[in-house]
Amino acid sequence: MTARCIAIGNQDFRYIRENNLFYVDKTGLISDWWHASDEVTLITRPRRFG
DSSP states (O other): OOOOBBBBTTOOHHHHHHTTTTTTOOOOHHHHHHHOOOSSEEEEEEEOOO
């Protein structure tokens, strides 16, 4: 079994695929949020964000 890692900050999709790294596609989540027509949306960020 090959170890899988989370590629933090890596934006090269080819590298992610070739090295068997994790990729999370949030397209569906964004689409659901966009079409929800909520009056207010709270999007938080980590406490120590960049």
